Amino acid sequence: MAEQVIIIGSGPAGYTAAVYAARANLAPLLFSGQEPGGQLTTTTDVENFPGFPNGIQGPELVAAMRAQAERFGTRIVDEAVTAVDFSARPFRVSAPSGDFTAKTVIIATGASAKRLGLDSEKALYGKGVSACATCDGFFFKGKEVIVVGGGDAAMEEANFLTRFATKVTVVVRRDALRASKIMQERAVNNPKVAFLWNTEITDILGADVGHVTGVKLRNTATGEASEMKTDGVFSAIGHEPTTKLFAGQIELDAKGYVVTKNGTSATSVPGVFAGGDVADFRYRQAVTAAGTGCMAALDAEKFLESEAH
Amino acid sequence: MSEVIATDATFEKEVLQASEPVLVDFWAPWCGPCRIIGPIVEKLAGEFAGKVKVAKLNVDENPVTAQKYGVMSIPTLIIYKGGQAVEQMVGVQQEAALREKLAAFG
Numbered sequence: 001m002a003e004q005v006i007i008i009g010s011g012p013a014g015y016t017a018a019v020y021a022a023r024a025n026l027a028p029l030l031f032s033g034q035e036p037g038g039q040l041t042t043t044t045d046v047e048n049f050p051g052f053p054n055g056i057q058g059p060e061l062v063a064a065m066r067a068q069a070e071r072f073g074t075r076i077v078d079e080a081v082t083a084v085d086f087s088a089r090p091f092r093v094s095a096p097s098g099d100f101t102a103k104t105v106i107i108a109t110g111a112s113a114k115r116l117g118l119d120s121e122k123a124l125y126g127k128g129v130s131a132c133a134t135c136d137g138f139f140f141k142g143k144e145v146i147v148v149g150g151g152d153a154a155m156e157e158a159n160f161l162t163r164f165a166t167k168v169t170v171v172v173r174r175d176a177l178r179a180s181k182i183m184q185e186r187a188v189n190n191p192k193v194a195f196l197w198n199t200e201i202t203d204i205l206g207a208d209v210g211h212v213t214g215v216k217l218r219n220t221a222t223g224e225a226s227e228m229k230t231d232g233v234f235s236a237i238g239h240e241p242t243t244k245l246f247a248g249q250i251e252l253d254a255k256g257y258v259v260t261k262n263g264t265s266a267t268s269v270p271g272v273f274a275g276g277d278v279a280d281f282r283y284r285q286a287v288t289a290a291g292t293g294c295m296a297a298l299d300a301e302k303f304l305e306s307e308a309h
Numbered sequence: 310m311s312e313v314i315a316t317d318a319t320f321e322k323e324v325l326q327a328s329e330p331v332l333v334d335f336w337a338p339w340c341g342p343c344r345i346i347g348p349i350v351e352k353l354a355g356e357f358a359g360k361v362k363v364a365k366l367n368v369d370e371n372p373v374t375a376q377k378y379g380v381m382s383i384p385t386l387i388i389y390k391g392g393q394a395v396e397q398m399v400g401v402q403q404e405a406a407l408r409e410k411l412a413a414f415g
Binding site for chain 2: 034035036037040041042043057058059063078079080096125126127128130131132134135136138139140210211232
């Protein structure tokens with residue numbers, strides 16, 4: 001029998017959708033995906049989620065959301081969905097453990113950190129190239145590292161890494177930061193953080209010795225090339241939506257985000273809804289993801305009711 | 310519990326000299342993704358009991374071994390066979406994919 005609702009994704013959007021759908025007696029089935037818990041699992045202090053005046057650790061916050069979803073009867077499958085078929089109803093969702101069908105689907109697959117896109121970055125991943133400062137900062141005790149990017153995530157990583165590294169150089173492509181005032185100030189006032197403006201990384205060195213030894217840089221204003229020694233490269237250059245699975249099935253915008261209609265969570269396919277970063281290039285906050293995840297569950301509930309009549 | 314706790318002091322005996330293949334989970338308490346892979350590794354330890362030995366190594370408390378095997382990112386999983394590291398996986402692994410890997414060694 002077809003499920004009432006399948007939720008794909010397990011960040012704040014997915015779990016909030018699950019809490020709402022479960023409390024509406026829809027017995028949601030949730031697939032936790034490639035990176036269960038999503039982006040919150042690689043952050044440290046979350047200081048802007050309402051209700052936690054002293055902040056909360058990202059992994060703890062998302063674990064609490066999972067527990068709350070389970071409390072109301074959400075069934076969680078710790079697998080990544082491999083394919084979907086929205087061309088016929090009930091919709092089909094395929095995972096390693098089998099094929100599932102559902103009357104409604106909520107897409108909450110979020111976004112993942114963009115990579116620099118260099119071959120040397122791939123070759124040295126886990127050997128000085130890292131996508132998770134909170135996981136790997138520890139390995140850079142007494143070393144020098146580079147953080148690439150000019151947004152909040154880059155500032156947070158730079159500040160965090162100064163707990164371990166003797167020096168953190170932030171490589172910024174432009175001559176200004178995108179980050180919020182408070183995050184900028186923390187980084188700029190941190191004596192261990194230095195900035196390299198108008199600069200991009202063209203190559204990461206060290207593949208021959210099996211760990212990062214330095215980077216090749218290019219000045220984006222003058223074109224001048226240089227090299228710099230470093231032990232680690234952390235990139236925080238933004239995110240891309242996790243929507244490969246849905247290409248050709250629902251409408252995506254030019255950047256790959258799910259298109260939702262008129263301030264609702266409805267996608268181009270009736271019965272398929274989206275919440276969280278997968279449909280949000282603008283705000284991308286844990287709290288907005290939770291909010292739009294809630295919207296998706298309410299929209300799915302209303303859709304099921306209208307179908308029943 | 311079917312997992313073994315490996316340390317810098319016991320690594321040689323528990324892992325390198327083990328007669329069966331050994332999967333080592335390099336982790337730390339402050340690593341979010343490690344908490345995700347932890348239960349997966351624990352489950353597989355039960356499934357492969359007697360075929361593949363599964364060990365956990367806290368890199369915070371055992372930096373020597375982590376450094377020796379070039380672990381600079383966690384979670385990292387390394388499969389050892391006959392004292393040699395034969396497979397290294399960085400980041401969260403899917404349960405099914407990891408089961409397949411272990412089945413090839415077990």
